[in-house]
Amino acid sequence: MKRWFIITGFIGISVFLYFATYKNASQTNIVFDDEQIGLDDQIVIYFSHVVAENTPKGLAAQKFAELVEEKTNGRVKVEVFPNGLLYSDEEEMDALRRGDVQMIAPSISKVTKLVGEWNVLDLPFIFENYDDVEKVFTGNTGKELLSMLEGTGIKGLAFWSNGFKQMMSNRQLLIEPKDFKGMRFRIMPSNVIEKQFRLLGAKPIVVSFNHVYQSLEKREFDGQENTISNIYSKGFYQFQPYITVSNHGYLGYVVLMNEKFWRSLPEDIQKQIAAALKETMLWNLKQSKQQNEQQLMEMKNNRNIQIYELTDKERKEWKEKFAPLYKEYEKKFGSKLLQRIQDDRS
Ligand code: LMR
Numbered sequence: 001m002k003r004w005f006i007i008t009g010f011i012g013i014s015v016f017l018y019f020a021t022y023k024n025a026s027q028t029n030i031v032f033d034d035e036q037i038g039l040d041d042q043i044v045i046y047f048s049h050v051v052a053e054n055t056p057k058g059l060a061a062q063k064f065a066e067l068v069e070e071k072t073n074g075r076v077k078v079e080v081f082p083n084g085l086l087y088s089d090e091e092e093m094d095a096l097r098r099g100d101v102q103m104i105a106p107s108i109s110k111v112t113k114l115v116g117e118w119n120v121l122d123l124p125f126i127f128e129n130y131d132d133v134e135k136v137f138t139g140n141t142g143k144e145l146l147s148m149l150e151g152t153g154i155k156g157l158a159f160w161s162n163g164f165k166q167m168m169s170n171r172q173l174l175i176e177p178k179d180f181k182g183m184r185f186r187i188m189p190s191n192v193i194e195k196q197f198r199l200l201g202a203k204p205i206v207v208s209f210n211h212v213y214q215s216l217e218k219r220e221f222d223g224q225e226n227t228i229s230n231i232y233s234k235g236f237y238q239f240q241p242y243i244t245v246s247n248h249g250y251l252g253y254v255v256l257m258n259e260k261f262w263r264s265l266p267e268d269i270q271k272q273i274a275a276a277l278k279e280t281m282l283w284n285l286k287q288s289k290q291q292n293e294q295q296l297m298e299m300k301n302n303r304n305i306q307i308y309e310l311t312d313k314e315r316k317e318w319k320e321k322f323a324p325l326y327k328e329y330e331k332k333f334g335s336k337l338l339q340r341i342q343d344d345r346s
Pocket of ligand 1: 050051089162208
């Protein structure tokens with residue numbers, strides 16, 4: 001009887017200790033490493049993204065990781081997983097919600113399903129140049145946009161930049177709106193982008209970024225829009241070598257964190273993360289511009305690629321063609337945000 005009592009007591013204590021440790025580790029994401037003293041209270045952040053390491057987002061994620069480590073004296077470690085290694089762009093939002101990763105930075109277009117008003121940033125020619133982008137992303141409009149995520153279980157932390165989108169095709173240069181007619185275009189999931197291609201008489205097809213290369217090999221679409229750095233780093237120009245520098249749309253990112261995880265962080269750590277993000281954002285705005293410009297030069301030197309820059313007259317024609325998208329947006333979401341962005345730009 002006494003022996004039975006001791007054995008039961010021992011099992012009970014072991015089960016209690018196991019669950020207490022497991023719960024604590026999974027809630028605060030603490031890594032245990034008995035070989036290194038001091039790491040037992042290190043906070044690890046998994047940061048997943050879908051593009052190559054040597055792109056504006058890939059480089060910004062690494063810069064952020066370095067800054068966080070520096071500012072927190074190694075207390076916080078950001079592990080960056082590029083190229084969709086952990087999750088594709090279709091999967092990453094759910095992974096973030098579940099807390100399987102703590103941070104992601106999807107393109108803003110991919111979050112328009114969650115915040116409809118953000119479609120405003122997909123409107124063609126909403127930004128004329130990088131200064132406009134900086135004013136909106138770093139100013140009060142940026143803060144207001146981020147606050148729209150409240151109540152979704154996701155904390156919006158910052159905006160990062162990639163660059164202006166260009167049009168490309170496998171058949172011909174796309175110069176006039178009529179050139180798009182009947183072509184199949186790969187798009188990101190966004191209402192405004194879908195309508196943009198329908199207006200041009202093209203057929204939009206949503207393809208996850210992770211599958212674009214394979215779809216190109218299978219010739220599943222004839223054209224797409226993307227930034228120079230994405231076109232260059234993923235080699236999309238090999239299949240679609242006709243590139244029009246149209247700067248018609250903007251590809252920006254929103255840096256997101258699982259909200260429960262954010263709230264579990266001590267206040268000083270939250271402050272250091274916010275400071276690292278701010279520094280990264282300013283660095284990324286400059287770096288992304290330089291990278292897109294430099295890689296455009298490199299592509300211009302490649303004899304297998306044909307590059308055409310829209311003239312002012314052609315840009316005007318495109319703008320007129322896209323005017324109904326602005327009206328539709330206003331009808332659905334009102335003119336407040338649109339007006340604020342236009343005011344920030346002036
Ligand atoms: C795309 O799907 O083309 C982009 O959103 C990829 C990225 O994250 O830059």
